[in-house]
Amino acid sequence: MAKITTLEEAVCNIKDGMTIMVGGFLGVGSPLGLIDALVKKGTKDLTLICNDTAFPDRAVGKMVVNKQFKKIIVTHIGTNPETGRQMKAGELEVELVPQGTLAERIRAGGAGLGGFLTPTGLGTLAENGKKKIEVNGKTYLLELPIRADVALLRAAIADKKGNLTYRRAARNFNPLMAMAADLVIVEADKIVEIGDLDPDQVMTPGVVVDLIVPRAM
Amino acid sequence: MAKITTLEEAVCNIKDGMTIMVGGFLGVGSPLGLIDALVKKGTKDLTLICNDTAFPDRAVGKMVVNKQFKKIIVTHIGTNPETGRQMKAGELEVELVPQGTLAERIRAGGAGLGGFLTPTGLGTLAENGKKKIEVNGKTYLLELPIRADVALLRAAIADKKGNLTYRRAARNFNPLMAMAADLVIVEADKIVEIGDLDPDQVMTPGVVVDLIVPRAM
Amino acid sequence: MDKKEVIARRIARILKDGDVVNLGIGLPTMVANYIPEGVEVKLQSENGFVGLGPAPAPDAIDPDIVNAGGSPVTVLPGGAFFDSATSFALIRGGHVDVTVLGALEVDGHGNLANWMIPGKLIPGMGGAMDLVTGAKKVIVATEHTTKDGASKILKQCRLPLTGAGVVDLIVTEMAVMEVTPDGLVLREVAPGVTVEQVKAATEADLIIPPDVKVMEV
Amino acid sequence: MDKKEVIARRIARILKDGDVVNLGIGLPTMVANYIPEGVEVKLQSENGFVGLGPAPAPDAIDPDIVNAGGSPVTVLPGGAFFDSATSFALIRGGHVDVTVLGALEVDGHGNLANWMIPGKLIPGMGGAMDLVTGAKKVIVATEHTTKDGASKILKQCRLPLTGAGVVDLIVTEMAVMEVTPDGLVLREVAPGVTVEQVKAATEADLIIPPDVKVMEV
Numbered sequence: 023m024a025k026i027t028t029l030e031e032a033v034c035n036i037k038d039g040m041t042i043m044v045g046g047f048l049g050v051g052s053p054l055g056l057i058d059a060l061v062k063k064g065t066k067d068l069t070l071i072c073n074d075t076a077f078p079d080r081a082v083g084k085m086v087v088n089k090q091f092k093k094i095i096v097t098h099i100g101t102n103p104e105t106g107r108q109m110k111a112g113e114l115e116v117e118l119v120p121q122g123t124l125a126e127r128i129r130a131g132g133a134g135l136g137g138f139l140t141p142t143g144l145g146t147l148a149e150n151g152k153k154k155i156e157v158n159g160k161t162y163l164l165e166l167p168i169r170a171d172v173a174l175l176r177a178a179i180a181d182k183k184g185n186l187t188y189r190r191a192a193r194n195f196n197p198l199m200a201m202a203a204d205l206v207i208v209e210a211d212k213i214v215e216i217g218d219l220d221p222d223q224v225m226t227p228g229v230v231v232d233l234i235v236p237r238a239m
Numbered sequence: 240m241a242k243i244t245t246l247e248e249a250v251c252n253i254k255d256g257m258t259i260m261v262g263g264f265l266g267v268g269s270p271l272g273l274i275d276a277l278v279k280k281g282t283k284d285l286t287l288i289c290n291d292t293a294f295p296d297r298a299v300g301k302m303v304v305n306k307q308f309k310k311i312i313v314t315h316i317g318t319n320p321e322t323g324r325q326m327k328a329g330e331l332e333v334e335l336v337p338q339g340t341l342a343e344r345i346r347a348g349g350a351g352l353g354g355f356l357t358p359t360g361l362g363t364l365a366e367n368g369k370k371k372i373e374v375n376g377k378t379y380l381l382e383l384p385i386r387a388d389v390a391l392l393r394a395a396i397a398d399k400k401g402n403l404t405y406r407r408a409a410r411n412f413n414p415l416m417a418m419a420a421d422l423v424i425v426e427a428d429k430i431v432e433i434g435d436l437d438p439d440q441v442m443t444p445g446v447v448v449d450l451i452v453p454r455a456m
Numbered sequence: 457m458d459k460k461e462v463i464a465r466r467i468a469r470i471l472k473d474g475d476v477v478n479l480g481i482g483l484p485t486m487v488a489n490y491i492p493e494g495v496e497v498k499l500q501s502e503n504g505f506v507g508l509g510p511a512p513a514p515d516a517i518d519p520d521i522v523n524a525g526g527s528p529v530t531v532l533p534g535g536a537f538f539d540s541a542t543s544f545a546l547i548r549g550g551h552v553d554v555t556v557l558g559a560l561e562v563d564g565h566g567n568l569a570n571w572m573i574p575g576k577l578i579p580g581m582g583g584a585m586d587l588v589t590g591a592k593k594v595i596v597a598t599e600h601t602t603k604d605g606a607s608k609i610l611k612q613c614r615l616p617l618t619g620a621g622v623v624d625l626i627v628t629e630m631a632v633m634e635v636t637p638d639g640l641v642l643r644e645v646a647p648g649v650t651v652e653q654v655k656a657a658t659e660a661d662l663i664i665p666p667d668v669k670v671m672e673v
Numbered sequence: 674m675d676k677k678e679v680i681a682r683r684i685a686r687i688l689k690d691g692d693v694v695n696l697g698i699g700l701p702t703m704v705a706n707y708i709p710e711g712v713e714v715k716l717q718s719e720n721g722f723v724g725l726g727p728a729p730a731p732d733a734i735d736p737d738i739v740n741a742g743g744s745p746v747t748v749l750p751g752g753a754f755f756d757s758a759t760s761f762a763l764i765r766g767g768h769v770d771v772t773v774l775g776a777l778e779v780d781g782h783g784n785l786a787n788w789m790i791p792g793k794l795i796p797g798m799g800g801a802m803d804l805v806t807g808a809k810k811v812i813v814a815t816e817h818t819t820k821d822g823a824s825k826i827l828k829q830c831r832l833p834l835t836g837a838g839v840v841d842l843i844v845t846e847m848a849v850m851e852v853t854p855d856g857l858v859l860r861e862v863a864p865g866v867t868v869e870q871v872k873a874a875t876e877a878d879l880i881i882p883p884d885v886k887v888m889e890v
Contacts, residue, residue, distance in 0.1 A: 047720040047721075047739075047741075047743075047757075048720075048739070048742075048743035049743075050720070050736065050737060050739050050743065051737070073757070074797075074799075096797065097797055097798060097799050097800070098796060098797035098798070098799040099795070099796060099797050100796025100797060101743070106795060109795070116795075118795070118797045118798060120798050120800070120801075120802035120803050121719060121757070121761065121798070121799050121800035121802075121803060122757075122760075122761030122764060122765050122800060122802075122803035122807075123802075123803070124757075125756075125757040125758040125760070125761050126350075126352070126758060126761065128758075129545070129758045130355070131549075132545060132549050133343075133541075133544070133545035133548055133549045134357075134358065134545070134547075134548030134549040134550060134589075134590050135343070135355050135356055135357055135379075135548070136355075136356030136357065136358065136372070136374045136377060136379035137355065137356045137372075137374055137379070138347070138352050138353075138354065138355040138356070139352055139353030139354045139355070139381075140351075140352055140353065140765065141351065141353065141765070141806050141807075142765060142802050142803045142806045142807070143802050143806075144806070144837065145784075145834060145836070145837025145838070146798075146802060146833065146834045146835065146836065146837065147833045147834075148798070148802060155353070155354075155372075155381070157353045157354055157381075157383060158383075160353060162352075162353035162354070164356075164372070164374075166374060166375075181534060182534075183534035185534060185536050187439070188439070188756075189439060189737050190438070190439065190722075190735065190737035190738045190748070190754055191718070191720050191721050191722055191737055191738055191739055191754060192737040193439075193721055193754055193755065193756050194720055194721050194756060194757045195756070195757045196756070197756045198756055198757060198758050201545060201546075201549060201551070202549075216533050216534040217533030217534060219534075219536075221407070221505065221507065221531050221535040221536050221537050222404070222405070222406060222407065222410075222537050223440055224536035224537070224538075225756075227506050227536040227538060227542075227546070228506075228534065228536065229476045229498055229500075229506050229546070229551060230546075230551055264503040264504075264522075264524075264526075264540075265503075265522070265525075265526035266526075267503070267519065267520060267522050267526065268520070290540070291580075291582075313580065314580055314581060314582050314583070315579060315580035315581070315582040316578070316579060316580050317579025317580060318526070323578060326578070333578075335578070335580045335581060337581050337583070337584075337585035337586050338502060338540070338544065338581070338582050338583035338585075338586060339540075339543075339544030339547060339548050339583060339585075339586035339590075340585075340586070341540075342539075342540035342541040342543070342544050343541060343544065345541075346541045346762070348766075349762060349766050350758075350761070350762035350765055350766045351762070351764075351765030351766040351767060351806075351807050352765070357548065358548070358589050358590075359548060359585050359586045359589045359590070360585050360589075361589070361620065362567075362617055362619065362620025362621070363581075363585060363616065363617045363618065363619065363620065364616050364617075365581070365585060398751060399751075400751035402751060402753050405539075406520050407505075407518065407520035407521045407531070407537055408501070408503050408504050408505055408520055408521055408522055408537060409520040410504055410537055410538065410539050411503055411504050411539060411540045412539070412540045413539070414539045415539055415540060415541050418762060418763075418766060418768070419766075433750050433751040434750030434751060436751075436753075438722065438724065438748050438752040438753050438754050439754050441753035441754070441755075442539075444723050444753040444755060444759075444763070445723075445751065445753065446693045446715055446717070446723055446763070446768060447763075447768055
């Protein structure tokens with residue numbers, strides 16, 4: 023059973039040095055209240071797994087500005103100049119991953135797979151350090167699964183068992199990350215009773231969700 | 240744009256010797272009308288990719304009885320004695336695949352992946368002929384993607400762009416197979432106008448669907 | 457009390473409130489009937505849902521809601537349906553706490569054979585190989601001996617394996633045995649059964665600790 | 674006519690009715706404005722949907738509906754949202770017919786560089802590496818030369834690649850060029866531009882067939 027709690031209590035589970043996954047794409051679909059609570063708490067030396075670092079004044083971008091990350095694993099940092107500045111200054115380690123590969127690595131982490139073969143990135147810097155495997159005369163990169171200590175997600179609706187739905191393009195990485203972390207914390211726009219969601223329309227089954235907080239803003 | 244057609248016209252696309260994927264789990268979620276049309280047409284030497292061979296009088300089980308397959312790739316044949324009989328008599332080649340591996344192979348086929356590493360089947364006959372790959376000290380089997388010429392699916396609702404929803408446990412392999420065949424034919428319980436489905440509730444995007452037929456029974 | 461009922465009752469008491477549990481077809485399914493008051497487990501069905509409920513009244517059967525054996529069941533409030541890849545992502549990814557399966561043979565090394573008898577019976581592995589690989593705890597529910605009185609708890613499985621070294625606990629009508637790194641440990645004997653009787657009926661070597669308990673059923 | 678408009682207009686006329694198309698941020702996005710009457714393309718947005726529609730009126734912005742650049746857009750009737758893994762399954766799996774991307778450099782071997790300038794600008798690859806790998810047709814939309822007048826159509830890319838040998842067609846304000854196994858073929862020149870002018874502005878070797886056409890824009 024997922025437990026309903028507050029933003030402040032929820033982020034107490036995140037300790038210095040942990041790896042966190044945060045849903046969202048340029049902040050759309052990110053759990054903004056949880057992020058603000060983390061900014062306030064000042065948790066540091068975190069590793070971030072996220073699509074991007076958003077903008078300096080938005081979503082995980084605020085945590086970049088607040089220097090809470092020692093490493094980030096993302097597909098794109100172009101919208102947040104502070105990320106690039108910290109990277110160049112040697113203050114932040116940045117691992118850039120092709121977006122489809124990042125999504126699939128997170129999925130593999132949640133699905134108990136040891137990795138997957140993708141053609142993406144062949145002949146580019148994305149090859150570096152990766153094993154190449156040939157299958158039926160075609161070459162692929164072996165990409166490895168990725169998991170986090172904590173996933174921070176935004177849902178549109180959560181029922182009290184933790185079943186989730188997402189809205190529009192705010193879905194993005196959220197359902198994948200829900201499967202791939204030891205602790206899954208969801209900020210939900212709306213919390214409903216058990217039975218209020220049609221079981222066909224649940225996008226993340228509640229069995230993987232640990233904590234739910236009502237949306238902050 | 241998906242085209243709405245008849246059962247008979249739809250199955251004309253399936254030629255002797257082709258590989259077909261058929262949705263369903265013990266017949267639940269199988270496109271029963273399309274299967275009956277194929278039985279009537281008598282298309283033969285087919286290769287089947289499906290969870291199971293259902294029952295002698297139900298779903299793809301009827302096609303087994305009608306001797307339309309030269310090979311089947313399934314997870315389970317125990318509910319259809321005719322499958323076992325043909326296998327023992329050397330009339331039918333049977334490749335048994337663990338269910339999670341079959342699902343993932345179909346998904347990989349539709350997602351452009353060259354394969355994936357799974358711990359399932361290690362130390363069993365499922366290892367046979369497969370490459371083993373070690374990742375971080377753990378051993379996995381390399382499983383390869385699988386695709387078909389044609390996928391035959393059952394949906395609950397299709398809109399006229401081919402967007403699909405499935406109902407209850409009739410979903411099973413259908414959304415995976417929708418991505419993994421050159422031609423995708425859907426038997427839909429109900430066909431609705433474009434715009435009638437909420438874009439959040441679509442389970443298979445219409446861009447992968449080719450033909451829709453109204454449910455036969 | 458019937459042998460099967462003894463086994464099902466004992467296993468039911470192992471399940472903890474909140475556990476996500478997958479029950480195999482046959483004897484394992486009976487476990488659901490004996491779950492203690494106040495313990496709520498979430499039953500996962502590998503054909504694609506969590507929240508599996510009891511069989512419906514004959515006039516309330518929904519043909520799209522079946523368990524992995526194809527029998528009509530219900531979905532409880534707060535349940536959720538998903539496709540086969542997601543179902544096995546849950547299973548392989550360690551999101552299922554307990555799986556209970558039957559056995560043709562099981563041994564002291566935690567090996568399990570339950571999917572084929574070469575030349576005789578080849579039903580297929582269905583989802584069993586994934587379940588024994590992915591579930592956090594694997595419990596084998598089996599009668600202690602075959603109809604002919606031969607032990608099913610062997611020194612070493614002779615039939616093709618479903619999984620190698622995967623079993624945690626074996627529960628029979630005579631005993632509860634735990635697979636440990638040191639070997640198979642006898643934890644409990646059924647009421648009225650002696651340790652000597654269990655040893656005599658067991659081909660595997662049993663470690664007998666000083667505190668063997670009497671099984672509560 | 675503005676250079677960018679020339680390029681966008683020319684590419685728009687390449688798209689066929691029913692094509693699934695992914696348009697990169699910036700110039701490629703402009704292509705959507707010039708799609709000919711009677712041609713309906715389905716725009717895919719890698720952050721998770723198909724059926725991307727035009728920007729909304731300022732008072733009709735839905736913060737959860739943005740394109741891959743984070744700008745507010747709309748969803749057309751018959752659109753569908755999905756998670757990032759599904760989005761890239763569509764892209765990598767060959768379900769996207771055409772992708773249009775910008776370039777920092779592109780060369781006669783079909784190599785494309787558009788994601789970083791070492792030591793200067795490292796925005797990241799986002800979804801570009803997957804798009805060039807997976808889409809059936811890769812069209813580069815770029816001005817022919819840099820602001821300093823240097824050719825962007827090189828003999829060999831010097832910047833880190835986004836994809837190796839992936840580009841099918843290059844469209845600039847001066848010319849349409851096709852990447853073939855024999856080399857880069859000049860197919861069209863813009864009205865008022867001579868073949869000699871194109872050759873002078875192009876570092877790559879151009880194959881000039883006898884039937885170079887005048888670009889219709």
